[in-house]
Amino acid sequence: MKVLITGGAGTVGTAITDHLADRPAYSFTSLDLDDHSDSNVESVVADVAEYDAIRPHLNKKDAVVHLANTPLQTGHSRDRTIEWTEAHGKNIRIHANVMRAAVDAGVESVIWASSNHAVGMYEVANAPDIYFPDSDLIVDHTVQPRPDSVYGAEKLYGEGLGRLAAESHRVRFYALRICTVCDREYDHPFGHAEAGVDRGDWERDSDEYAMQVARIRGMWHSRRDHAHLVECCLEDDSVEFDVFYGVSDNDRRWFDIDHAREVLGYDPQDNGETWEAPPT
Template identity: 65%
Template sequence: MDVLITGGAGTIGTAITDHLGDGEHSFTSLDVEEHPDPDVESVVADATDEEVVREQVAGADAVVHLARVQMEVGGTSDQSVVWSEEHLENLRLHASVYNAALETGLDTFVYASSNHAVGMYEKTNMPDIYYGANVEVDHTVQPRPDSMYGVEKVYGEGLGRLAAESSDLSVYALRICAVRDPEYDHPFGDAERGVDRGSFERDSDAYDEQVARLRCMWHSRRDCAQLIERCLDDDSVSFDVFYGVSDNRNRWFDIDHAREVLGYEPEDSADEWDEPPN
């Protein structure tokens, strides 16, 4: 299967190609940056260019849509309702990629949604939710975005449902949790990154809370790649929502649905780690 990854040179795109690059799928990365793996076909272009997107989608069997424009305001820690030109660009970008998929008769569309589409379940229960609070969020819950970023992701899911239910396109909306670059691909990753940036010390409450949160939210790079592969190989879904998270004991996001529908079987769990890697 020929797979186009928009935004393929980023953290999630490289997780896909790192772990699936030698398999049965061939990948093309469409990104403003060259893909770091020379064995991955790299199209250096802006995904907001509709003509480029349509040309690349036309040559693919499936799309994994990761690309978006970075926003100056309305990020995941900002709960204000604020408009920006970058937000508008993202709405246009997502619509144009879905439209290209429909116009070219694409079979499979994997949309990188986010846990922030339902992020208020976390916000209203933190910090207890990091320590095993009785909260479960599955594919049937109402969206509760925690930011304009989350609102954008809900919009992308809505586009996917419309596209799937008005055509033969199969759309998989993945509410991805915490995928990190290889250096920080472990449950202590966010805390160690904070130390590396000088934000706090290891022996601090801030460090401990970062560890507690990531023990719930961690989605290892290989588990992320596996989940996407399960979507690419599936032929049963019209539109559905799945959570991207590893098999962490204190996670509040459901993965049974992904297990039952897609055969997702995460290989990693935060509970296997007692300390960061040396």
Template identity: 55%
Template sequence: MNVLVTGASGVVGRAILDEIGDRDAYSFTALDIEDHPDIEITRASVTDYDAIRPAFDGVDAVVHLAVYAPGFVDENWERIMAVNVGGTRNVLRAAREAEVDSVIFASTNHVVGMYEREFSPDIYDPNFELTVDHTDPVRPDSTYGVSKLCNEHDGRFFVETNEYPKRFYALRICSVREPEYDHPYGDAEKGVDDGRWKRDSKEYERQVARLKATWFSQRDLGGMIERMLDDESVTFDVFYGVSDNDGRWFDIDHARSVLDYDPEDDGAEWDGPPTP
């Protein structure tokens, strides 16, 4: 299977390629505005349809990760529209013209982020009674979240009104971290390393509580993408990208049922950061 990864040089893209890039079943290429050391890459922005279109020829599946994610302070609506909304439309157009079967789209938990805003920090408690699944009302917490929701709807529109792509998977990714911080203490430890707080602080404890709930380990991310690449049952569907954390409020039973998703990691199993 020939797989094109857009935005391959980012944290999620590098994690996917590290986890499943050497599988005999797949041949990966990449499209990005930055180079990638380990993979053939087309240097282009998803905002430029003519530049990206040739990269889709001969491709069976696209993992679309390219994104503008400015955070909550500097939400540049014009840039978000150009890259996230317009860029994803270009990816879908190219997939249609090149007759690509599947598009796996990197959506975000921020399309339902207001649940966390409303209930935090209580929501980080494993005993808090809330589970958000693919049928619950969307509640974006940012312009970025709104753009990703627009992309999900555009993906559905394309697969239901065109012969190609045949399948669209909206993966609402939770917390994927760099290899050094790929554990439930990762955000807390990074804050210590950056000098933002100390290990015995309340903020350290808060960061641990949150990531124990939202952690999506690189190993489980790779497993989820592999299940989607191998699937032929979905036309359009939404899944939450999170490990089997005891404290998660995002549903994974749907992914288990449809994709046979079998996560290996649980943030609750950690009682401290890894030792050097």
């Protein structure tokens, strides 16, 4: 199977290729502004904001995993500001370009890196209680969208394009509302807290550190579980359009994975609760 990953050189893209690129069933091409670090992955340097620059690279591809996104300074996941910015406009163009190119090239399936922030106001409204084991909130694929930011709204825009492509152009579309995938060195439920220590944001014995750990114990999507979920989508031929949550089998998660289990055969191996401390 020939698979193009936009933004493939980043944290989420390398989580996929770290676990799948050496398998003979797949041939991965990373399309990014930077070269991919894995020699098993074909690397194309191109800007997804330019349709003509990316369109030829979708020819003869069976699937596209669309991860590429321009970082937002205003309207990012922790900012409730509603404002049109150049970066916001670029993301709208990027997502439309990729969907248009996939349709024009006859790609069979698109796996879209949506985000938990497409429904992030459920967390905002219920935090910090949901970060602890006695919370009973479950957010599944049937809930009403509740973006917590312009970033979250962009993800819903991508889901809308996917629905249009699925129903009008027979593209199978998988919206993965991804939770927390970390870089290799932080791939554990203490990862965000440890990264904050390394940046000098807080100390290990601080309340901020403890709250980060409590939250990520529920939000963690290990790199291998993320790659497995993507593989489940690549191997599926039953979905027209559907929404799934990208999260490991964490005891205190508030996002549903039963739907992914039932439809895709998702079988995550990791649970944030099994970690008592960061690796040494």
